[in-house]
Amino acid sequence: MxxxxxxxxxxxxxxDLYKSFGTHDVLKGVSLTALEGDVVAIIGGSGSGKSTMLxxxxxxxxPTSGQITIAGEPVAMRPDGTPADRRQLERIRQxxxxxxxxxNLWTHKTVLENLIEVPVHVMKCPRDAAIxxxxxxxxxxxxxxxxxxxxxxxxxxxxxxAAIxxxLCMEPKxxxxxxxxxxxxxxxVGEVLQVIRxxxxxxxxxxxxxxxxxxxREVASHVIYLHNGLIEEQGPPEALFGAPKSDRLKQFxxxxx
Amino acid sequence: xxxxxxxxxxxxxxxGNLLRGLANSVQIAFGAFGxxxxxxxxxxxxxxxxxKITRDLLGLYTTIVRAVPELILILILYFAVTDLVNxxxxxxxxxxxxxxxxxxxxxxLGVVQGAYATEVLRGAIxxxxxxxxxxxxxxxxPPVKLAWRITLPAMLGFAIxxxxxxxxxxxxxxxxxxVVGFNELTQETRQAAGATKAFFTFFLAAGAIYxxxxxxxxxGFARIEAWARRGEPxxxx
Ligand SMILES: Nc1ncnc2c1ncn2[C@@H]1O[C@H](COP(=O)(O)OP(=O)(O)OP(=O)(O)O)[C@@H](O)[C@H]1O
Ligand SMILES: [Mg+2]
Numbered sequence: 001m002x003x004x005x006x007x008x009x010x011x012x013x014x015x016d017l018y019k020s021f022g023t024h025d026v027l028k029g030v031s032l033t034a035l036e037g038d039v040v041a042i043i044g045g046s047g048s049g050k051s052t053m054l055x056x057x058x059x060x061x062x063p064t065s066g067q068i069t070i071a072g073e074p075v076a077m078r079p080d081g082t083p084a085d086r087r088q089l090e091r092i093r094q095x096x097x098x099x100x101x102x103x104n105l106w107t108h109k110t111v112l113e114n115l116i117e118v119p120v121h122v123m124k125c126p127r128d129a130a131i132x133x134x135x136x137x138x139x140x141x142x143x144x145x146x147x148x149x150x151x152x153x154x155x156x157x158x159x160x161x162a163a164i165x166x167x168l169c170m171e172p173k174x175x176x177x178x179x180x181x182x183x184x185x186x187x188x189v190g191e192v193l194q195v196i197r198x199x200x201x202x203x204x205x206x207x208x209x210x211x212x213x214x215x216x217r218e219v220a221s222h223v224i225y226l227h228n229g230l231i232e233e234q235g236p237p238e239a240l241f242g243a244p245k246s247d248r249l250k251q252f253x254x255x256x257x
Numbered sequence: 258x259x260x261x262x263x264x265x266x267x268x269x270x271x272x273g274n275l276l277r278g279l280a281n282s283v284q285i286a287f288g289a290f291g292x293x294x295x296x297x298x299x300x301x302x303x304x305x306x307x308x309k310i311t312r313d314l315l316g317l318y319t320t321i322v323r324a325v326p327e328l329i330l331i332l333i334l335y336f337a338v339t340d341l342v343n344x345x346x347x348x349x350x351x352x353x354x355x356x357x358x359x360x361x362x363x364x365x366l367g368v369v370q371g372a373y374a375t376e377v378l379r380g381a382i383x384x385x386x387x388x389x390x391x392x393x394x395x396x397x398x399p400p401v402k403l404a405w406r407i408t409l410p411a412m413l414g415f416a417i418x419x420x421x422x423x424x425x426x427x428x429x430x431x432x433x434x435x436v437v438g439f440n441e442l443t444q445e446t447r448q449a450a451g452a453t454k455a456f457f458t459f460f461l462a463a464g465a466i467y468x469x470x471x472x473x474x475x476x477g478f479a480r481i482e483a484w485a486r487r488g489e490p491x492x493x494x
Contacts, residue, residue: 058395086399093397104388107488108410118396121406150488163392170396 008035010072011174011205012057012096017066019052019229026052028229030066034174034222037203041216041237044226045252050209053226054178057207058096059083070095071173094123097167101179103159105151111138111162112147115169123170130169137165141195157188161195174205182211213256217241225249260458263449271449271459278445279466285362285434285441286427292367293423297374302404304379315375322372328433334365335437358439366430370423377419381412413485421478428470442466 012034019027026049034040042050055061057068059075062082068075070092076084083089105114115134119125138144141161151159160180167175180196181189193215200206200219210216216223216237223240225233225248233240233249244250266272300319303311322330339356346354385408393407432443446463450456 060391060395090397090399093395096395098392098395100388100392102388104386104392106389106392106407106411107386108414108485109488117406118393118398122396122398122402152488152490167396 008037010034010069011036011038012207013067013069014053014057015067015069017053017056017068018064019049019056019061019066020064026229027056027063030226030229030231032207032224032231032234034205034207036173036205037221038205039200039219039221040207041220041223042207042209042226043211043213043216043223043252044232048226049229050226051178054098054176054207054209057176058093058098059089060098090122094118094170095173096176097164097170097172097174098176099160099164099167099178099180101182103151103156103163103183105159105163105166107151110148110150111143111154114151114162115166117166119169133171134165134169137168138162140198141165142191155188156184157191160184160192164192164195164199168199174207175199177206177208177210179209179211211256213241213253225252227252260455263453263455263458264462271445271453274445274449275442275459275462275466278440278442279470281359281439282428282431282441282443283470285359285366285431285439286424288359288363289366289370289430290424290427292363293370293374293427294420296367296371297378300371300375301378301382304375305382319372319375322369327369327430328436330369331365331433332436334368335361338364358434358437361437362431362434362439362441366427366434369430370427373423373426374420377423378412378416381416381419382408384415385411410485414482414489417478417482417485421475421482424474424478425471428474429467 010033012032014030014032017027017030018025030049030053032040042053044050052061056063056066057070059068062080063077064081066081067077073088073092075092076088078084105111106117109117112131112134115137116127116130119130119133120127135144135147138147141164143158143162143165146154146158146162151162154162160183164175164180177196181192184192189212193212196206196208197215197219208216208220218237220237223234223237224231225240225246227248233244233246240249241253244253262270264270264272264275266276300315304315307315325333339361342356343353346352389411390403390408393403398407431439431441434441435444435447438444442463446459450459453459
């Protein structure tokens with residue numbers, strides 16, 4: 001978006017997304033496009049629908065209506081929004097590495113086993129190759145010594161770095177982060193943000209839901225402010241944070257700073 | 258004869274009979290426990306993710322089996338099932354058959370065990386942090402693989418204490434099969450005691466055998482539980 005050449009391919013595209021839980025309309029027509037290499041930050045108050053939007057992208061939530069397109073391929077949907085082609089959805093999910101607020105590592109597997117689980121047992125990648133890749137990634141996130149450790153024996157920051165490495169080990173086309181540092185003690189936030197920043201710097205496509213405004217401003221190429229299930233304002237970080245137009249965004253930025 | 262002569266393995270001692278009874282008991286308990294696990298796994302998934310009719314039927318099954326005393330269930334199931342099979346055989350022009358006591362015992366106790374296992378496993382599946390299952394879904398893991406590779410090992414630690422109880426109940430419930438004339442440990446003990454009038458010796462011996470079986474089982478289950486909980490920091494127990 002913005003500064004990229006017009007020929008950059010689209011990585012993730014969301015068109016006119018609606019989502020209700022029963023009678024509660026959470027998303028009321030949201031669209032966004034992330035080109036390859038984009039870092040899209042989504043900000044907004046609690047309950048504004050940020051997580052729901054992110055989870056609709058890989059169908060952890062079933063959209064009520066709308067269209068999700070990943071790398072040019074529309075996700076097949078039935079009229080009621082449920083995915084129509086399980087195999088296609090599984091393949092698309094493997095191309096989107098998701099990182100959760102609560103890490104969600106598998107507690108009965110060691111760190112290394114967590115990383116190679118899906119590459120080896122679902123994507124049928126040779127075990128040796130997967131292990132080699134996993135070790136490289138663990139070294140990258142500073143966990144080389146922890147490969148044989150069970151997640152419960154790691155700090156929150158270490159667990160989240162392992163979870164990021166687990167997502168990367170699938171060699172995804174894009175990453176989805178849902179408040180990756182919100183469950184961490186303040187002193188552990190930095191080490192995780194540093195890993196995410198390095199990913200942004202190497203040109204990885206990502207969509208990042210975050211409450212870390214300073215971080216969003218530094219790494220994002222595009223920022224979306226969500227309010228009550230609608231995009232209230234969006235644009236490059238300098239504009240959104242430096243010169244917010246809507247009163248709601250001004251108020252929101254004041255409340256979080 | 259003194260107690261040791263009575264318990265000798267070779268006739269005229271009765272020890273061999275007791276051990277054969279034990280082998281029969283363990284065999285049936287093992288089969289029933291295994292069948293119960295199969296029924297329980299299907300039942301737990303059916304109760305959690307099945308449609309309304311599936312859930313209602315499973316609810317009926319677990320309620321009835323857990324409400325009616327096991328002895329009555331065994332009598333009903335044993336005679337009803339034997340009768341049903343025989344009527345089918347007769348209707349097809351065959352002759353009355355004698356159903357193997359071992360198979361009937363396994364089937365009857367397995368159905369009882371299955372009802373309890375359904376609830377044990379359902380609770381254990383619910384105890385798995387939903388995020389771990391969600392993470393697997395988000396990474397494109399197909400449902401059956403997810404159940405086998407993520408949910409099952411993650412719930413095992415929660416299920417083992419309940420399953421260990423079920424196993425111990427299974428070993429002792431085999432004694433109920435004495436009412437349908439099956440030669441398990443209790444039945445063999447009663448015969449030996451009746452024939453020799455050494456009631457105290459034989460019932461004490463049978464009690465000791467059940468105790469040893471329980472101790473060995475508990476040790477085994479503790480090992481399995483420690484393995485299943487290998488990812489958890491040690492807690493004072
Ligand atoms: N599974 C669900 N069932 C019913 N309502 C839900 C469900 N998930 C989310 N909601 C509701 O949808 C709204 C948006 O939730 P969402 O989690 O997307 O907010 P959010 O912007 O991520 O907030 P936060 O910053 O607190 O994480 C909330 O009102 C929430 O209560
Ligand atoms: Mg959220």
